[in-house]
Amino acid sequence: MLRVAVIGSGVAGLTAALGVTTRGGVEVTVVSKARLDRSTTHAAQGGVAVVSSPDDTVAAHVADTIAAGAGLCDDEAVRVLCAGGPEAVALLIDRGVEFDREGGSLARGLEAAHSHERILHAGGDATGAAIARALIDRLDEAPITVRENTAAVDVEVTAGRVTGVRLLDGESLPADAVVLATGGAGQLFGCTTNPSIATADGVAMALRAGALVADLEFMQFHPTALAMPGHRLVSEAVRGEGAVLLDADGRRFMTEVHPDAELAPRDVVARGIAEQMARQAGAPVRLDATRLGERFLARRFPTIDATVRAHGLDWSREPIPVTPAAHYVMGGVRTDLWGRTSVPGLFAVGEVACTGLHGANRLASNSLLEGAVFGHRVAEAILDPGVAGLPQEPDRRRWAEPLELDASPGPEAFGRTDLQHLMWESAGLVRDADGLAEAADVLAHWAPPAVTDAKSAEDANLWLVARAVVASAAARRESRGGHHRRDVPRTDPAYARHSTLRMVA
């Protein structure tokens, strides 16, 4: 019997878990630290980018992904994603996801930096919830043990190979293969669109297990979170439908920043907004969707419409305040194109993983697709290691030698909000050498809490991953995609490689 433990119940984890049940002789457990539907997947709005119309091509989707990635995408990973997209989406539909339709065909939206309308959506702007619901429903029919409200704290490794997972209550769950599908790290920052589960647990577990991580300096800040408590996302699809950004005087300013204005790549729009906010003493800019009309906004964006109205705003009549917020981490646990990490038996997939696919800046709506495509490949590689071939060393022309992170604890306790504030100020949208050096010192002075409950486990993980993010950002002395340094604002071809990092004792 092959024992597989999948940590996480978003699109990536559930696709991998359902995938491994397609063959007998496998015992699968899904471990999720909250309710099954408490995932970033469930919060996803805009949709899934996939080629689904005769005028679009896989080559165009590949080209758009590579252009957004600022010279750092792994071409083969991009090809695997885009070429595998149509089949992965067909599988989602087969599993019960009902994408929106117009006149009998799939409805397709436009988002920033896409050359074609190729974003499939469900429930208007509730795409992630539709995907999460459909996959969770399928679990009942599959031979899968579900451990809800159960946090994994560490991967167990014996003689260099994975042997299981340690849970928060101290229980050891034996496994021949462990799949980290724990999602993102938005909670590193005080201002984020991410749900509370996004505490970088998988990256921290992988570091402690001795695995290589990569590209952690590349953090994507979404341009438009509602500038009100909670920082709820206002999807890029709203700009895709024609909404524009206005400064405090009611003037469009993105037209002066980039030829594609509001639909320029995400990092460009987010920085354009941050610079405009700095010019207007920190006041948020405004997103003007009034031209779309009340009925259209309510029908096409029901979730955002309800959120905006719950904050006492009527976006069909007045522009709404928006601000950039931490949204997605391009880096993660370094994997090959079958989700294999540098530790035998340990796999990673979805936002927690780094195949190199997103380069320095993820193209909008490529993440749900990544979970669906690579979740399936991880399952294939677990069931039939032969299909993935022998693990290969990363190509050193594209993957730099690992930085070594000494993560010894300091003497002082810290609070999560202190860490989030430090990261926002020093390793946020715009960084520099001095701020990063100071952040590294402060983090080195802090002690991770002893793990006694779910919150302390998360805080210890946030501390460790914050150290890795700061070290990676300090080492990349250039600006590229989601990593922008005010002291070195240019992109330097000498840095056109993925960074890698491992923890030393």
Ligand code: FAD
């Ligand atoms: P998640 O969906 O985040 O799932 C992670 C799972 O791991 C959760 O179940 C969590 O509880 C569990 N977990 C974490 N740590 C532990 C632990 N220690 N022990 C046990 N369980 C653990 N992308 C798109 O492509 N299209 C979109 O429209 C889109 N919209 C977005 C909107 C918002 C508001 C946000 C924040 C992101 C959006 N993204 C979108 C990004 C995308 O939603 C995520 O990158 C993607 O859903 C990640 O999926 P995942 O399966 O890797 O992780």
Ligand code: SIN
């Ligand atoms: C959005 O709807 O703007 C988010 C899409 C994404 O993060 O890919």
